[in-house]
Amino acid sequence: MPELPEVETIARTLRPELVGKTILEADVRWARTLAMPSAKKFREQIQGQVIQSVGRRAKFLNIQLTPLREPQGRAYHLLIHLRMSGDLVIKDGKIKAEKHDRLILTLAPFPSPHGRGVGVKETYLVFNDTRKFGRVWLTDNIEKVLGKLGPEPLSDDFTPQWLYNALVSRHRQLKPLLLDQTFIAGLGNIYTDEALHTAKLHPLKSSNSVTKRQAERLHDAIREVLREGIRRNGASIDRVYRGGDFQNHFRVYGRTGEKCPVCGTKIKRIVVGQRSTHFCPNCQRK
DNA sequence: CACGTCACCTGCGTGC
DNA sequence: TGCACGCAGGTGACGT
Numbered sequence: 001m002p003e004l005p006e007v008e009t010i011a012r013t014l015r016p017e018l019v020g021k022t023i024l025e026a027d028v029r030w031a032r033t034l035a036m037p038s039a040k041k042f043r044e045q046i047q048g049q050v051i052q053s054v055g056r057r058a059k060f061l062n063i064q065l066t067p068l069r070e071p072q073g074r075a076y077h078l079l080i081h082l083r084m085s086g087d088l089v090i091k092d093g094k095i096k097a098e099k100h101d102r103l104i105l106t107l108a109p110f111p112s113p114h115g116r117g118v119g120v121k122e123t124y125l126v127f128n129d130t131r132k133f134g135r136v137w138l139t140d141n142i143e144k145v146l147g148k149l150g151p152e153p154l155s156d157d158f159t160p161q162w163l164y165n166a167l168v169s170r171h172r173q174l175k176p177l178l179l180d181q182t183f184i185a186g187l188g189n190i191y192t193d194e195a196l197h198t199a200k201l202h203p204l205k206s207s208n209s210v211t212k213r214q215a216e217r218l219h220d221a222i223r224e225v226l227r228e229g230i231r232r233n234g235a236s237i238d239r240v241y242r243g244g245d246f247q248n249h250f251r252v253y254g255r256t257g258e259k260c261p262v263c264g265t266k267i268k269r270i271v272v273g274q275r276s277t278h279f280c281p282n283c284q285r286k
Numbered sequence: 287c288a289c290g291t292c293a294c295c296t297g298c299g300t301g302c
Numbered sequence: 303t304g305c306a307c308g309c310a311g312g313t314g315a316c317g318t
Contacts, residue, residue: 003311032294059312083312085296131295133312171288181313188311191296237311238298253311284300285304 002082004153004186005229007059009244010088015054017090018063018125021107023049030102033127035102035135035145042138046105049076057187058149061088079137079145080127084239086134092123103127103136149185153222169208174210176273177202178222187222189247190235190253194225195276197252202286203270203277233284252278256258 002010004248023046028039037045049065052075054064056123080088085100097104105125127136137145150160177183178192187195196203198221201214210218229235234244247254251261256269260280270277 006311073302081312084310085312130297131310131312133295135313173289178314190311231293235311273289275312 002059003191004059004226005186006234007056007061008230008235011054011056011061014088018054020050021051021109024106024108027104029097030132031135031249033102033134035137036139046138057146058181059145069075073280074140076138076140077142079142081135083133086129091126092121095124100128101129102129133220148182150183153184153186153226160216160219163178164212165220167215170207172207173204174201174207175277177207187223189275191225191229193253194251195221197279197284198225200283202284203272205286252280
């Protein structure tokens with residue numbers, strides 16, 4: 001479901017709710033949600049951990065837990081990838097597990113490894129994932145999970161020059177290349193189509209045929225659409241409504257047959273690498 | 287290395 | 303109403 005702006009929005013929403021809380025227990029309701037470790041070890045290791053921070057790398061949520069040993073000890077990280085249909089919500093009071101809840105963490109409102117006190121209000125972090133594609137890792141070595149990712153498109157090391165060099169050093173169609181998380185990390189099907197349209201580049205154009213000027217345009221377009229997505233709190237499609245409204249501002253994604261907002265030409269849909277791809281045949285020439 | 291295909295899953299809208 | 307089909311914001315493992 002989510003791409004970089006949606007995951008960023010979730011991280012920002014969860015952060016003030018989670019930081020400082022203690023994880024009392026884990027209810028693993030679908031074992032394969034855990035990429036590592038086993039459900040048994042997961043429950044043992046996460047119990048009593050205090051949440052230090054809530055971050056994002058690419059489409060991964062990165063929840064840092066108590067350092068093992070002060071001050072240099074390694075810290076566990078809870079890494080969560082929502083894939084197509086995952087969602088994270090905070091609940092409190094008397095909750096009952098819903099149909100597609102895959103993992104439920106019980107939280108205490110302050111550092112209290114031994115848990116429950118009288119009158120202490122517990123909250124829950126619920127991972128709901130209809131299609132079961134989402135995955136959760138608990139590890140003290142995040143490089144093992146995140147190590148192959150390309151640069152963050154909103155970071156300083158993503159520059160026009162870097163993008164130009166990276167594009168021309170490969171022979172790939174632009175759309176699949178931008179979806180490749182080892183190339184750039186965080187773009188998905190929506191924001192890739194939006195960025196290519198904004199940059200006026202055809203999704204099937206070969207990366208090594210891009211000029212320096214076009215690479216600059218693409219660089220700026222990628223940042224622009226991601227920032228707009230974040231500003232609008234992401235896009236809300238499906239039944240999972242998260243309050244974002246970027247879906248009302250798509251230029252081409254999901255607008256097959258409608259008019260291009262720039263030139264009025266009918267937007268075309270093709271399939272590239274099994275993914276729906278939307279573009280303006282007039283603005284985006286090969 | 288680049289690209290195509292399938293697998294992993296569930297649910298929803300469409301058309302017969 | 304039932305049913306088949308296509309589609310969905312992602313990724314990884316294959317084969318050529």
